Amino acid sequence: MVDPPRRWPRSFVDRLTSPLPGFRDVMRMMRERGPAADLLADADAIPIAPDAGAVPAPDNASASVTWVGHATFVLRLGGMTVLTDPVWSRRIPGVRPRLIPAAVAWDDLPRVDAVVISHNHYDHLDAPTIRRLPRDTPMLVPARLAGWFRRRGFVDVVELDWWESHRIGGVRLDFVPTHHWSRRGLTDTCRTLWGGWMLTADGGTRIYFAGDTAYGHWFAEIGARYPGIDLALMPVGAYEPEWFMRPLHLNPEEAVRASDDLGARRMATMHWGTFILSAEPVTEPPERAAKAWAEAGRVRDDLWDLAVGESRML
Secondary structure (H helix, E strand, C coil), rough: CCCCCCCCCCCHHCCCCCCCCHHHHHHHHHHCCCCCCHHHCCCCCCCCCCCCCCCCCCCCCEEEEEECCCEEEEEECCCCEEEEECCCCCCCCCCCCCCCCCCCCCHHCCCEEEEECCCCCCCCCCHHHCCCCCCCEEEECCCHHHCCCCCCCCCCCCEEEECHHHHCEEEEEECCCCCCCCCCCCCCCCCCCCCCCEEECCCEEEEEEEECCCCHHHHHHHHHHHCCCCEEEHHHHCCCCCHCCCCCCCHHHHHHHHHHHHHCEEEEEECCCCCCCCCCCHHHHHHHHCCCCCCCCCCHHEEEEEEECCCECC
């Protein structure tokens, strides 16, 4: 269980190892990104599963993942249903509408046993989606973010610092480090923490959800603390221009390297093909990930470059 409450620092800026982009950097990035039409040229090629919308039934003896889009998965393990960074909205502030609708209709979701949030950026913490959840849904969130949920009426909110854990039913959920940042307004930069999640079922199944992160030494440390990761859900999009994005996000090659550092048996791609957040063509991330996976000598079947709405069983 989580340690007794204590005072977390007012700011987590000291946990960053690279300076955050400034206003001039943002303006330069927007100038260099080019016309959106060029980025969207291959949007029709984003794969959609023929059975999109179906979620496997829960089973204590097995696990499944369903990619809803971006960083949203429906995870079934330990007899539980867990949502990661749920975003069902068509629009989020500051970017174009999503390219592909959420692959699972909200009304077709099974009962949600827990929600894990990686950080408070709008493409990972979507207020309209959160408001659709029952107020007694267990919400697991980064340090200093619990108040955001409690103000919206949620009564079962657990906030964790890095390396802290919480158990719900037959699943242990650990909050682990990432290299990123947080902000929802003009004055709250890095006032709340960010991180990834390790989900471990009593039967031994272990799934890692990276959230948003750059590459670094923490992946090897996570792998050492949590051996036997069955599946790593890794972001592979939002990496161009590199000079702007590299301190904040993985590129596909780094995602494959991080998966190796973790000791993960399989990797599933995410954080691409849903919102236009950066300057790479929309279908490039999984293509580069597949090439890097092959160059690393990994078995092709262990790379799950899921179609939107696709489910796979562990």
